[in-house]
Amino acid sequence: MSEEALIRAFAASVIELDAPEAVKADVRGFFARHGVAPELAAGLPEAAAERLAIYRTMVHSRLRAAVVDFLPKTAARLGRPRLRREIEQFVAEAAPSAPYFWRVTGEFLVWAQPRWAVDATLPDFLLDLALHEWSDAEIGNDPAGGEAASGKPLALDQPVQFDGTVRLRRYGWAVHRATETEPPPPEPTALLLYRDRTEHLVKTLELTPRAAAVTSRLLAGEPLQAALMGACAELGVALDDEFLAAMAGYFADLAERGALLGAA
Amino acid sequence: MSFRAGIAARAAVPTGVGLGLRSTFLAEVDRGAADGRVPFWEISPDNYVARGGSRPARLARVAERFPILSHGLSLSLGGLDPLDADFLSGLHGFFEQLPPPWHSDHLCFSGHDGKMLHDLLPLPWTTASAKRVAARVREVSQRLARPMLVENISYYLSLGSTPLDEAAFVVEVLERADCGLLLDVNNVFVNAANHGFDPLEWLAQIPLDRVVQLHIAGHEFWDDERRDLIVDTHGAPVRSEVDALLSWVVERTGALPVLLERDENIPPLQELLAERDRVDSVYQAALARHAAHQGDPA
Numbered sequence: 001m002s003e004e005a006l007i008r009a010f011a012a013s014v015i016e017l018d019a020p021e022a023v024k025a026d027v028r029g030f031f032a033r034h035g036v037a038p039e040l041a042a043g044l045p046e047a048a049a050e051r052l053a054i055y056r057t058m059v060h061s062r063l064r065a066a067v068v069d070f071l072p073k074t075a076a077r078l079g080r081p082r083l084r085r086e087i088e089q090f091v092a093e094a095a096p097s098a099p100y101f102w103r104v105t106g107e108f109l110v111w112a113q114p115r116w117a118v119d120a121t122l123p124d125f126l127l128d129l130a131l132h133e134w135s136d137a138e139i140g141n142d143p144a145g146g147e148a149a150s151g152k153p154l155a156l157d158q159p160v161q162f163d164g165t166v167r168l169r170r171y172g173w174a175v176h177r178a179t180e181t182e183p184p185p186p187e188p189t190a191l192l193l194y195r196d197r198t199e200h201l202v203k204t205l206e207l208t209p210r211a212a213a214v215t216s217r218l219l220a221g222e223p224l225q226a227a228l229m230g231a232c233a234e235l236g237v238a239l240d241d242e243f244l245a246a247m248a249g250y251f252a253d254l255a256e257r258g259a260l261l262g263a264a
Numbered sequence: 265m266s267f268r269a270g271i272a273a274r275a276a277v278p279t280g281v282g283l284g285l286r287s288t289f290l291a292e293v294d295r296g297a298a299d300g301r302v303p304f305w306e307i308s309p310d311n312y313v314a315r316g317g318s319r320p321a322r323l324a325r326v327a328e329r330f331p332i333l334s335h336g337l338s339l340s341l342g343g344l345d346p347l348d349a350d351f352l353s354g355l356h357g358f359f360e361q362l363p364p365p366w367h368s369d370h371l372c373f374s375g376h377d378g379k380m381l382h383d384l385l386p387l388p389w390t391t392a393s394a395k396r397v398a399a400r401v402r403e404v405s406q407r408l409a410r411p412m413l414v415e416n417i418s419y420y421l422s423l424g425s426t427p428l429d430e431a432a433f434v435v436e437v438l439e440r441a442d443c444g445l446l447l448d449v450n451n452v453f454v455n456a457a458n459h460g461f462d463p464l465e466w467l468a469q470i471p472l473d474r475v476v477q478l479h480i481a482g483h484e485f486w487d488d489e490r491r492d493l494i495v496d497t498h499g500a501p502v503r504s505e506v507d508a509l510l511s512w513v514v515e516r517t518g519a520l521p522v523l524l525e526r527d528e529n530i531p532p533l534q535e536l537l538a539e540r541d542r543v544d545s546v547y548q549a550a551l552a553r554h555a556a557h558q559g560d561p562a
Contacts, residue, residue: 003388003396004344006423010385011376036424043425051421054486054493059383095379099338099351100310104382143316165316200318 009034070105074130125173132175149261156225158263165195197258270411274365278304278331279519281544304331313354334364340374342387368413386419389426389433398440415446418496431469444476449509481525499528514550
């Protein structure tokens with residue numbers, strides 16, 4: 001139908017990578033190629049090409065601004081021209097699909113992740129930095145969190161209950177120490193993130209390798225004793241008093257923060 | 265049930281000049297910084313549905329003290345893709361908690377072929393288009409279990425030589441969908457300026473008995489170098505020409521909820537409240553003239 005073809009052609013002018021050149025060269029031809037009847041395309045106003053370009057700029061700028069808002073350090077590293085090209089490519093190949101604007105950046109990262117992972121023109125740390133920056137919004141807005149505690153003390157034969165926002169993230173760089181100008185140091189890094197139950201702010205804890213190994217197993221639902229023993233075996237260390245004391249201190253800290261709620 | 269009966273069946277509907285509840289000052293409002301200064305807040309549920317953190321609790325506390333109106337951006341009422349069932353379900357659940365007297369969204373499409381473009385893109389003004397959009401508005405109203413309003417948008421390109429003009433298209437959708445109009449007088453002004461028509465002639469075509477809510481906002485030039493295109497940015501104070509359109513409508517309709525929109529260059533809350541007070545004085549003066557026309561004391 002003609003009216004549907006008009007909508008499809010308009011959308012294509014915003015979405016397709018080569019639309020700017022094609023629209024500028026022959027806007028009526030562009031509409032005709034997208035199924036708009038020639039007599040209807042002929043009725044487009046003189047300024048149609050310019051106005052379509054303005055709409056494209058508005059849509060892409062808005063999406064780009066969302067990415068800059070949530071990934072400021074990543075965006076600074078990419079630079080404006082590269083980010084603009086990334087957004088154009090994203091819109092053409094995938095585009096956001098959720099109706100929630102705040103999720104645009106997460107959808108952009110899902111698309112960017114496999115591309116950036118093999119893109120030698122980008123800094124090696126960029127993907128990790130971007131994922132870490134997005135964590136703040138992802139966890140800060142997670143519908144989970146603030147669950148009632150089971151009220152049960154930790155028990156060796158039971159899994160534990162974390163707050164629903166607790167996440168363990170592993171990176172090849174200490175991304176939490178990056179600044180707008182300084183790159184993150186190249187260090188294997190494990191971070192525990194959670195949303196504070198009172199202030200609703202996302203907090204980040206840098207974990208030791210053994211705390212990370214135990215946390216990973218606990219988050220997977222292993223009982224406490226199995227998680228401790230499995231972590232020690234994984235790291236090749238003894239499950240001795242020093243290890244247990246360190247883990248007891250770690251669990252007490254998490255409990256005080258409201259991130260660890262007791263036995264599940 | 266007609267849309268009027270649907271609205272009348274709801275809880276008391278606020279009137280006067282309200283503001284959009286933006287994240288930049290949500291915490292301040294939660295702490296009481298606007299208590300007694302605003303008759304209602306308008307929210308975009310798209311920013312709250314399926315989202316945790318501080319927002320839900322803050323909104324719940326604000327909703328205990330103020331009426332809340334709901335205005336969305338993402339339904340893509342004119343889109344060709346099927347309506348998003350999960351999104352509608354999320355909205356329905358959210359409204360059960362709130363609950364606003366109606367929900368509104370724009371006469372536009374916002375995405376295509378599964379791609380959500382997060383903007384208000386214009387529709388062809390044809391009867392076929394009006395029929396299709398009206399059917400979707402009815403379906404949304406049914407699935408949200410509340411009346412729907414549609415909002416006229418700012419458009420920067422009309423899609424070809426269509427048999428209807430924008431006002432006729434809006435009227436056809438309103439009548440076919442039996443829904444209300446969220447009349448954005450700034451959009452009327454912007455379109456009139458950009459496309460060279462008289463905004464009062466446009467307004468004269470609109471059945472004012474279908475106007476349930478008004479939006480008013482500031483606008484800016486697309487480019488300082490080229491001042492021949494005005495863009496509805498919601499990023500500047502309201503201009504006197506737009507105040508005049510607000511007055512024209514309120515003189516004829518009487519009391520309505522009027523929303524002062526500000527989404528860009530958002531000033532500190534107290535400054536925004538002062539702008540609200542200024543628009544309210546325009547609104548109150550128009551309301552007094554409306555009462556005088558009716559033979560009632562203001």
